[in-house]
Amino acid sequence: MKFPLSSTAILAGLVLLACLGYFGLIATAPALLQGSVAGWPRSILLALLLFLLFFAVTLWHIRAQDRKSAR
Amino acid sequence: MSPATVFFLLFIAASLLLTRRAARLTRSADDFYTAGGQLPAWQNGLALAGDFLSAAAFLGSIGMYLGQGYDSLVYAVGTLAGWPLLMLLLADKLRALGRYSVAEVVASRFDERSVRLMSIISSLTITLFYLIVQLVGAGKLLQLLFGLPYLAAVGLVVVLMVLQVGLGGMLATSWLQMTKAALMLLCALLLAGGVLQRFGYSAPALFAQVDRLSHGQALLPGKSLSDPLDALSLGLGLSLGLLGLPHILLRFFTVADGRAARHSVGWATGIVGLFFLLNIFIGYGALVLVGPAAPFHDAAGKLLGGGNMAALHLAALLGGPWLQALIAGVAFATILAVLAGLAMAGASAISHDLYALWLCRGQADPQREWQLSRLATLLLGVAAVLLSTLFQNLNIAFLVGLAFAIAASSNFPVLLLTLHWRGLTARGALAGGGCGMLAALGLIISGPTVWVGMLGHARPLFPYANPALFSIPLAFAAAWLASVLDKTPGRSIDAAQPRADTANQAPVSSGPAMQQTDWPPAQHRNRKTT
Numbered sequence: 001m002k003f004p005l006s007s008t009a010i011l012a013g014l015v016l017l018a019c020l021g022y023f024g025l026i027a028t029a030p031a032l033l034q035g036s037v038a039g040w041p042r043s044i045l046l047a048l049l050l051f052l053l054f055f056a057v058t059l060w061h062i063r064a065q066d067r068k069s070a071r
Numbered sequence: 072m073s074p075a076t077v078f079f080l081l082f083i084a085a086s087l088l089l090t091r092r093a094a095r096l097t098r099s100a101d102d103f104y105t106a107g108g109q110l111p112a113w114q115n116g117l118a119l120a121g122d123f124l125s126a127a128a129f130l131g132s133i134g135m136y137l138g139q140g141y142d143s144l145v146y147a148v149g150t151l152a153g154w155p156l157l158m159l160l161l162a163d164k165l166r167a168l169g170r171y172s173v174a175e176v177v178a179s180r181f182d183e184r185s186v187r188l189m190s191i192i193s194s195l196t197i198t199l200f201y202l203i204v205q206l207v208g209a210g211k212l213l214q215l216l217f218g219l220p221y222l223a224a225v226g227l228v229v230v231l232m233v234l235q236v237g238l239g240g241m242l243a244t245s246w247l248q249m250t251k252a253a254l255m256l257l258c259a260l261l262l263a264g265g266v267l268q269r270f271g272y273s274a275p276a277l278f279a280q281v282d283r284l285s286h287g288q289a290l291l292p293g294k295s296l297s298d299p300l301d302a303l304s305l306g307l308g309l310s311l312g313l314l315g316l317p318h319i320l321l322r323f324f325t326v327a328d329g330r331a332a333r334h335s336v337g338w339a340t341g342i343v344g345l346f347f348l349l350n351i352f353i354g355y356g357a358l359v360l361v362g363p364a365a366p367f368h369d370a371a372g373k374l375l376g377g378g379n380m381a382a383l384h385l386a387a388l389l390g391g392p393w394l395q396a397l398i399a400g401v402a403f404a405t406i407l408a409v410l411a412g413l414a415m416a417g418a419s420a421i422s423h424d425l426y427a428l429w430l431c432r433g434q435a436d437p438q439r440e441w442q443l444s445r446l447a448t449l450l451l452g453v454a455a456v457l458l459s460t461l462f463q464n465l466n467i468a469f470l471v472g473l474a475f476a477i478a479a480s481s482n483f484p485v486l487l488l489t490l491h492w493r494g495l496t497a498r499g500a501l502a503g504g505g506c507g508m509l510a511a512l513g514l515i516i517s518g519p520t521v522w523v524g525m526l527g528h529a530r531p532l533f534p535y536a537n538p539a540l541f542s543i544p545l546a547f548a549a550a551w552l553a554s555v556l557d558k559t560p561g562r563s564i565d566a567a568q569p570r571a572d573t574a575n576q577a578p579v580s581s582g583p584a585m586q587q588t589d590w591p592p593a594q595h596r597n598r599k600t601t
Contacts, residue, residue, distance in 0.1 A: 026145060027299040036278070059337060
């Protein structure tokens, strides 16, 4: 089975790794999520960072593909 | 007339008006199945979000913040991860290879009837499980919200669903989903704004209050997420399950090209992400404002109406009976829109995939097929009412997990390999899809939810509640092994064709292998792709 390691595959791998890493972290080391930064709980900040990552990956891919189609 | 009745009647009238308008514009099978295939990306994105955000995502997740705190946000992260994956792995390629349904995409590579049938069975099973759960939830919710008897509530919802899908097809469904998604977002903004106003528009002040009330527990993952393998399995199932849900995948055929499909996902990701973000404030707001408020609890200290009513109690607290009535009305519209999306996927699977594609081998009369799709909607509605009445007193929440597990373990691996791996053969697709479905089914039944929770055994045969970590790799391994061992000549229709992942750069080829069959139809092969 051959999957080319394109930017699409890298981005998909990044999203999946981030998601599984998050689930692994909450199961194995929930203590790391204790505490807060500027009044925001770390656990919520981490979830929001992942929201941001997923949205950024989506926008990145859309822009990259649009540029590719325009060429 | 109470405010709740006003909004309830208003939403019924609005949905009927939308259906009437859509019915006038629906003149062909193309219109019926795909709303003409020309929805702008932002509209399709809004409809995608509307299709995905069910009453469980709205009322259920806020109830979960109240009961289990941070776990609700963990589920949101898992499901949101599915959106970029959906775009990266499937969206534009699906659009390029399918015309009306997901089964067509598989059929565009394999001429084997058994592969098509497996794809149809998998899609229909997922849709039916989802439909039953949504309908039972709808009946119970309408009982609570408007005091309707269960059967009357379910009957009303199904009549509206059949009218919408049978007459207005995908256009009525799309309009309803767009309206509902916009209204849900508005409600979420009102509730989140109301909560933050109580804390001087300071999120840290809200979180500090949550921390004080729950001694920090509500801001950390609960014990149900403490098993690493089960947690990883949950994350994998939540994120990849989205990529196999037929009613979500169907929405990629309602736009003109791969570019619009990608942009649709961009819009949907933004809307769903914003909704989940607002849910954090609403959920924790419910925890600190509704949780300690005596008027919302019975003598035993239980929340009146259960966890699903938390958002409605919060609305009553923040905006009085009119805001509560608006939220109840939007919850009703949410149920209706999700059911319409599911009915659309079910009708398409029966009339197009099962009848036209499988039974008539792609040679069905389009007019007859369209008529059958209306009949299929009616039959689905009757079957859903019967099954939901039968199951109304059982705990069938596991069916959602099962539908997600089958979607992730059967539909997703077959679709991904069909679109990206030239080496996949018909036997490989059959083995992958079949193994994935059986594994998901077997592991959920033998797991703690059904084996212990429903069947009353002391210990589960399979120790984890979520099977995705095991069933998905099994499906991929079975597909790979069966393909590698398959020595049949002419194993795939497009064996001599360029890779499917070039489909977004050039129109789908109708080379010699493709010309041996009448599938996909010429009209589809000539459709615009980016």
